[in-house]
Each structure stands twice: as structure tokens, then as C-alpha cells.
Amino acid sequence: MIENHLEAILAHWQSRTTHAFLEGLNSACSAVKRQARGFRSVQNLIAMLYFTADKLPLPAAP
Numbered sequence: 001m002i003e004n005h006l007e008a009i010l011a012h013w014q015s016r017t018t019h020a021f022l023e024g025l026n027s028a029c030s031a032v033k034r035q036a037r038g039f040r041s042v043q044n045l046i047a048m049l050y051f052t053a054d055k056l057p058l059p060a061a062p
Helices: 006-015 019-038 042-053
Strands: none
Touching: 019 042
């Protein structure tokens, strides 16, 4: 069993990223996609993903 998953096991020690962290990030991205139904372009969705993932404040409306 370990031999079948050896590459993933070694990748964890190299990147220090856990599966739980990646699942949480995926959950946050899915929540933004659900809210993005009114976005006019993919670029707007990507911008919202960056704001959410980096916890950046939204710019003030002019």
C-alpha cells in the first residue's frame, strides 16, 4: 500500500501542504463560484478568488 502512494507521501514532506488545507481552499473557491452567478466574465471570477484567498479588502465604490 505504501509503495502505491509513495509519491504522494513524499510530496507531503516536500511541500508541507496537507489534504485538509487543500480541501478548505477548494471549499472557499466553490463558495465564490456560487456567489459569482452575476459576474460578467471569467476575469471577474478570478479577481474574486484572489480577493477571497488572500483575504484582501474589496475596493471602495467610486
